[in-house]
Amino acid sequence: MTVRFGLLGAGRIGKVHARAIANDANATLVAVADAMPAAAQAIATDYGCDIRTIDAIIGSADIDAVVICTPTDTHADLIEQAARAGKAVFCEKPVDLSVQRVRDCLKVVAAEKATLMVGFNRRFDPDFMAVKAAIDAGHVGKVEMVTITSRDPGAPPVDYIARSGGIFRDMTIHDFDMARWLLGEEPETVLAAASVLVDPAIGKAGDFDSVNVILRTASGRQAIITNTRRASYGYDQRIEVHGSEGCVSAENMREANIEIANAKGFTRPPLLNFFMSRYVAAYANEIAAFITAMSTKTATPTTGQDGLQALVLAEAALKSVAEGRAVKVSEILQ
Amino acid sequence: MTVRFGLLGAGRIGKVHARAIANDANATLVAVADAMPAAAQAIATDYGCDIRTIDAIIGSADIDAVVICTPTDTHADLIEQAARAGKAVFCEKPVDLSVQRVRDCLKVVAAEKATLMVGFNRRFDPDFMAVKAAIDAGHVGKVEMVTITSRDPGAPPVDYIARSGGIFRDMTIHDFDMARWLLGEEPETVLAAASVLVDPAIGKAGDFDSVNVILRTASGRQAIITNTRRASYGYDQRIEVHGSEGCVSAENMREANIEIANAKGFTRPPLLNFFMSRYVAAYANEIAAFITAMSTKTATPTTGQDGLQALVLAEAALKSVAEGRAVKVSEILQ
């Protein structure tokens, strides 16, 4: 079956998904909507699709699924609207910055028996997929300790910080999802420490730029997440999973796999510096996974529930910092 | 300017180039030709181009350039035919297995003032390009020693061996081109040693499967090439350039950048095992470079002369093995 797509939002990520949909033999891009006419036009020109309004796309009989790449504060409403209209939905993370809003949204999705996939792109990175495959193949035995190092190359502008929901909801949320995926068991308790070390303006905006989080599951498995908003050496994205019989890790990616040696030493290039180049394969794979799930009528690999759980961990981390204590996930999600 | 392309040959590499041309904003694929109707049809369907005969394509007024992906023994004839018809030509290596035939062909190209780019794909590999850029930026000082390790994952069928022109013309020829490119000076002398270690049938076919070659330039720069037809651990493709002030090297590529540790040690996956996956970026880059040269009316980065010089080094290596001596390039190319 060919899945007929409507794209809501023609920005940076929207373009990536438009190309993936257009090049996929099992999908066709029917229409695009964007508040900026030029952005929509660019995609319409490149891939020969219609330009429609968001409402028109969600109401179109010739569209099976929508991909939501609009600003975060529109996600939950659009998901609900599309679910009610009988469309399948792929939505970039997060569903919303409020746990309550996400829960309400997921109730609508459930009531409509709609399909919702939340785009946690990192699960679709080839190296991280190879790590997960090694775990699933039993190569490390029982998972015990997950270590996630995630450092942005540079802090975003402070006005972005202000509307981002804060570092835990905006940045660590990816790592919370990775930790859940790799631990193989839901975290039960969250401990977090947070500092402002990179930019005092981030602190003035009420946020942090340097955090560490420990997650602990009921059986005692633990994950440790270390985040900072600035790494001079590039976009630092590593995972390591230690288990009863071994350990598996994924290395960073660089622009070129070369090394230059001279009297000062042996130097490899800095890391890829931008999330869209670092995760180019991941973005392509996630939308392909959605298309596959749709065209084969199978379950999507991530769901709205994944979006909720990661957000709950972010809430718990915030509370842990504020109250200086271990916070149970059940305190947030009764 | 949009370059209008005709594709001659719709096989494995033809498909790669078709997609690259179709996706390039400065190029359009007008027509494809192939002896196998199904192969041509597949490309015509995917990219909405015509199916024509080779003669029709070369004779078409609506085509500026042809890409030759037909069997090796047709290359020289097609280059000449296209050059005479005023088409620019991109031809996969080699132009021909005979030095004399290549020279004759290049004379026609020169007489017609035609553009000819020979596709030495490795020059367009991102890592090797980064190596070259490091040299050109002076990071290693004056180039002194080039080391090229090139091992195929497995030997080709013996019937391929028989029509391949032998290991020097078929496999080492890539390394000869790399050596010329990296040395920054033409090799003057060739020493080679050859063995049959992988498959006795290769020896019976009059060829070798394990060779080492030393190239020496007039100023004394040297390159060493080591080749085998079988490496259990994948497609081994490394270069290292040692100079007066440093050294630059490029590492192999793997399917995933992970490492699994257990009681037996720390294991990374084998190398990419197939030249088309190993050099996927290189193939895309080489045709893009041709399109760029055509659309900007600048010189192509490789020429027919590059094809000739690499073949001459292969001849000299063969002669070195046969006669047990250092062979001057000038003995082959008077």
Next chain:
Amino acid sequence: MTVRFGLLGAGRIGKVHARAIANDANATLVAVADAMPAAAQAIATDYGCDIRTIDAIIGSADIDAVVICTPTDTHADLIEQAARAGKAVFCEKPVDLSVQRVRDCLKVVAAEKATLMVGFNRRFDPDFMAVKAAIDAGHVGKVEMVTITSRDPGAPPVDYIARSGGIFRDMTIHDFDMARWLLGEEPETVLAAASVLVDPAIGKAGDFDSVNVILRTASGRQAIITNTRRASYGYDQRIEVHGSEGCVSAENMREANIEIANAKGFTRPPLLNFFMSRYVAAYANEIAAFITAMSTKTATPTTGQDGLQALVLAEAALKSVAEGRAVKVSEILQ
């Protein structure tokens, strides 16, 4: 000046220090004491020194300094006795498992104006010293995040666990010292999570085998320590220090720096599997540092205070686990 040594304890570590003292041009081993006559005899034979009782050594006029390698529960008493006798003291960590006992002991040392160096061997590991030197040279800018991975190859026998003081006082204590050394600022708050994942018998003995700790300093610098009692791949000892301008890390050590490639991948040997072979250079360097401090009458690089501070962090970590909250160092050390 040649420093005249008495060695208290002729076990595994005692032997290491005996050889270091005997081979050092600025030191001489005068006498050894051990409850096991054969152990003392072996050292006396190898290095031509006397065998005396502990009391005799501490009371000897021909001895300037004692090295304490006896069981942990004798350390504090022997330090006090030696300090009162006017001897300089090198003592393997820990001074004692009780914070109060350590504080009392250090008061005696202070009152006697005695020299006390506590042997935190890892500070003397050449790779870790190179990390510290890189920090001190400004290569990473201001230190922000310290990551310490420390995994034992295998859990000790449960009867050792019972008298070890528990994982934080026995194992993490090394990492607490490393964290203090690398952070360049005293930790102020401790968060810890602990599990029993390796051996239920460890849990029955009231201890943990898998822990993570976050330390936070007043200015917001953080250290994260991850420990487990069992790593199938050897003795995993890594540090990484991320700062405002860069990052420095030290790799693990293996028995041989080789790699074997085959169809299964590229495999390096497991890690060195035993702390005494992993830290052979560190043990030699720490005692050499003590000899140097003594012979040049300069300060020792570590002190009794270092021993106390690390133990206080262990107490705080235990309290954090027990009470599920962030514990201030000032709660332990009023």
Next chain:
Amino acid sequence: MTVRFGLLGAGRIGKVHARAIANDANATLVAVADAMPAAAQAIATDYGCDIRTIDAIIGSADIDAVVICTPTDTHADLIEQAARAGKAVFCEKPVDLSVQRVRDCLKVVAAEKATLMVGFNRRFDPDFMAVKAAIDAGHVGKVEMVTITSRDPGAPPVDYIARSGGIFRDMTIHDFDMARWLLGEEPETVLAAASVLVDPAIGKAGDFDSVNVILRTASGRQAIITNTRRASYGYDQRIEVHGSEGCVSAENMREANIEIANAKGFTRPPLLNFFMSRYVAAYANEIAAFITAMSTKTATPTTGQDGLQALVLAEAALKSVAEGRAVKVSEILQ
């Protein structure tokens, strides 16, 4: 049995061997001789041995074995003298720079049924031993290609060059020995290319500073050796052995196993820069192997014949350069 040693030559290497002998439970250093009284005295003081003349040592009844660390041009004479006096001999490479002189010397050794071990230290490097062990364990299958990269950190003074016997006899000789050891089959043919790229004064002295050599055995196995007299990045010492089922390689050694990352990239320190620090373990192991062979009355791991064969390969390489052809080993060693 305790082997009683006389040391001939108390220079740099002599000191290394003196310490190894003194610290070995199965050996004792009885006497040392050196033309420089201060050098001999230093060793006598450190290890409590006698100072005697060379003749006295060789004539001493209380000495079982001599270690020859005197200048190269005395080696053959001293070996003969010691062999005739019934002493076992350990001699640093080379026996002599003349093939004929070595052959004459070995005849004396054979006639006296004397023990002679020639010190090819690299065979005793722990990493290279691990490579050999991997081959012997069958991990790479049948050996096919050996690649040896050996680059000195800097060229020696020209007056050393003049008396060194030239790069093949002085530097490549180590690699010839490694190649023989790793190939598992005697080389039959030698091809070599040589240049002067580092220092024109070396060329004026009649020598080369940059060479490549291909060795080929009767069954077709090949080794490739690449040498230069200067590497800005340190003492570059790598081996790689490719076989029918895999490949094993040994990495270089650095002063510290750390990596510093910043905006310019990820940098590891340069290589160890001096052969005595790079091969400190190898020097210790080689003399220990001699002591073990002597004390257990077993064969030495290297012999005078190994010294001869490596020198013959050097002669063949020189001839190959001079005559521009493949030279058979049998031409040199009829």
